[in-house]
Amino acid sequence: MSTGFTEPAKSNPSGFFAEAKKHLGQNFLHEKGVIDKIVQAIDPKPGDAIVEIGPGQGALTFPLLRRHGEVTAIEFDRDLHAPLQAAAREHGTLRLIEGDVLGVDFSKLAAALGVEKIRLAGNLPYNLSSPILFHALDHAAAIRDMHFMLQKEVVERMAAGPGSKVYGRLSVMLQAYCTVTPLFVVPPGAFRPAPKVDSAVVRLVPKPLERIEVQDRAVFANVVRAAFGQRRKTLRNALNGVADGASIEAAGLRPDARAEQVEVAGFAKLANLLAPG
Numbered sequence: 414m415s416t417g418f419t420e421p422a423k424s425n426p427s428g429f430f431a432e433a434k435k436h437l438g439q440n441f442l443h444e445k446g447v448i449d450k451i452v453q454a455i456d457p458k459p460g461d462a463i464v465e466i467g468p469g470q471g472a473l474t475f476p477l478l479r480r481h482g483e484v485t486a487i488e489f490d491r492d493l494h495a496p497l498q499a500a501a502r503e504h505g506t507l508r509l510i511e512g513d514v515l516g517v518d519f520s521k522l523a524a525a526l527g528v529e530k531i532r533l534a535g536n537l538p539y540n541l542s543s544p545i546l547f548h549a550l551d552h553a554a555a556i557r558d559m560h561f562m563l564q565k566e567v568v569e570r571m572a573a574g575p576g577s578k579v580y581g582r583l584s585v586m587l588q589a590y591c592t593v594t595p596l597f598v599v600p601p602g603a604f605r606p607a608p609k610v611d612s613a614v615v616r617l618v619p620k621p622l623e624r625i626e627v628q629d630r631a632v633f634a635n636v637v638r639a640a641f642g643q644r645r646k647t648l649r650n651a652l653n654g655v656a657d658g659a660s661i662e663a664a665g666l667r668p669d670a671r672a673e674q675v676e677v678a679g680f681a682k683l684a685n686l687l688a689p690g
């Protein structure tokens with residue numbers, strides 16, 4: 414009989430609090446071997462401020478708490494907040510930020526946690542992977558490293574180099590600011606419910622400022638977006654209105670080349686030439 418009140422979420426026999434919500438990209442990890450490998454890859458050290466995106470039902474959070482004692486986690490799903498907090502208590506100190514990760518200013522969070530840089534981790538909601546990656550890039554100076562589970566195909570795009578079919582805007586934007594290292598592939602069966610595709614864990618380490626070649630981030634982003642917006646076109650055509658043939662040549666690039674042949678440094682050079690001042 415319904416009481417008219419919302420029942421608090423309970424653990425079910427599978428150890429999960431509630432049914433997964435597809436629209437929130439909920440695919441909960443349950444494979445211990447995979448979870449252990451992620452924690453080992455992160456390898457938390459005393460004093461590290463570990464920030465997890467999308468703790469869900471704690472698959473990664475609890476092992477991280479047992480290993481490190483303290484974790485800050487950002488979870489959007491309100492139904493998970495109370496059960497997650499309650500279940501976390503026996504493992505360590507969980508600071509739960511209840512809301513959308515895209516609204517969290519990582520630079521302010523680092524300051525609030527009393528560190529120069531946070532360490533981000535998470536099995537990301539796949540429908541939001543790109544926005545989360547770009548959001549993290551905006552705060553890269555406040556991030557020491559990131560360990561993310563993503564669709565394998567996305568990790569391949571992130572790490573691809575020129576000449577690869579999957580080299581594109583995501584590869585160039587991330588590699589301009591971070592070292593991208595794919596770590597290992599995770600099969601669908603490691604999650605409940607199982608996604609349709611393979612996943613992979615990737616490590617991103619933001620480059621120190623002196624190693625970033627881009628002078629003006631907005632101009633760079635604009636050049637890269639235009640160049641790959643029409644990837645079959647030559648640079649001269651794709652960049653029409655953004656850069657003329659002379660600037661493309663001045664950057665050491667061939668106007669008849671296509672974006673997928675241009676190295677990250679080439680885009681940086683061109684954007685630097687176009688940047689004001």
Ligand code: SAM
Pocket residue numbers: 437438439440441442443466467468469470471472473474487488489490512513514515535536537538539541
């Ligand atoms: N870490 C858990 C695990 O490995 O089992 C859950 C991973 S699940 C793929 C993604 C998690 O991100 C879910 O808990 C989901 O509710 C949460 N999420 C979805 N959108 C979010 C957002 N905008 N901000 C914060 N968390 C979000």
